[in-house]
Amino acid sequence: MRSSSAERVLGLLREPPAEPDVAAGYLDLLGPSGRPSPSPVQSVMESAFLPQIYERVWRPVGFNLAKGWPIGPDTATEHAMTRDWLGLSQPGDAARPPAAVLDVACGPGNVTRALAEGVGPDGLVTGLDASETMLARAVADTPVPGPGDADVCYVRGDAVDLPFEDASFDAVCCFGAMYLFDDPWAALDGMARVLRRGGRLTILTSRRPIPLRTARIGGELIRRATGYTVFGDREVTRALADRGFTGIRQHRYPLMQVVGGRR
C-alpha cells in the first residue's frame, strides 16, 4: 500500500490505530485473532482456495446464473450499471469525479477495481473485507495506480461495524455480501452513517423468488444452518426508505436483486 493511500484512509477512521499494521499491503484493523466464529459460508470466504477462483470462475458462473443468464446482466454490464447508480463515470469518459468510494465486503477487489475505473485522479476507492485471504488476492491483483488514476486501498475490518467517520464517502457499494452478515441491518445502518448527505448507496444481494410464507420459512432454515440470508423483494428497499434514502430503485433478477438510493 502506498504511504499516501494509507495516510488518506487513516484520515477517514473513527479511531486510527497508534501503530497501523500495513505489512500485508492492506490496513489490518482486526489483527491476528480476526472475528470470532464466522458462519459456515463465511468460513468458505476465509479459505485459501476460494480467492484463487473467485473472480474468474465462482463470481461469473454463480452470480450470472443467479441474475438469470443469459437474459440478466453479465459482469461488465453490472459494473457499468453500478458506476452509473453511484454517480461515477464510465471508462473513457473525459471527466471522472474525484470521489471517495467505499466497497463494503470487497472480496478479492473485483468490484473495487471496476469502481476505480469511474473515479478521477484525486479520488480514493477503499475496499473493506474481513478475510485475509481475499484481501491478499485483492492486493496482488490491483495494479499501483498511474498518475491519472484514483487511489485504491484495502482495509481489513468488520462490515457490520464500519470503522469510518460519519459522512466520509460520496458513494458506498456492497455487492454479494449482505446475505453473509450476521446482522445485515446493523451493516446497513453503518453504510448510511458513513455516506455524506446526497451520497449514493448500491447493494447487490440475494432475493427470495417466491413470496410465500413457506419460502420464507425455508429461507429462515437456510440462514440458521449456513448463515446465508435470503431477502424478500421489499425488505431491502423498505430498509433504505426507513433510513431516509430517496430515489430508491431496484432491479430484480431470479435469485438476486440490486437496490440503490440516495442519502
Ligand SMILES: C[S@@+](CC[C@H](N)C(=O)[O-])C[C@H]1O[C@@H](n2cnc3c(N)ncnc32)[C@H](O)[C@@H]1O
Ligand atoms: C462473495 S464475496 C463478494 C466480493 C465482491 N463484493 C463481489 O461482489 O464479488 C463476499 C465477501 O464478504 C466478506 N464478508 C462477509 N462478512 C463480512 C463482514 N462481517 N465484514 C467484512 N467482510 C465480510 C467475505 O469475506 C467475502 O470476501
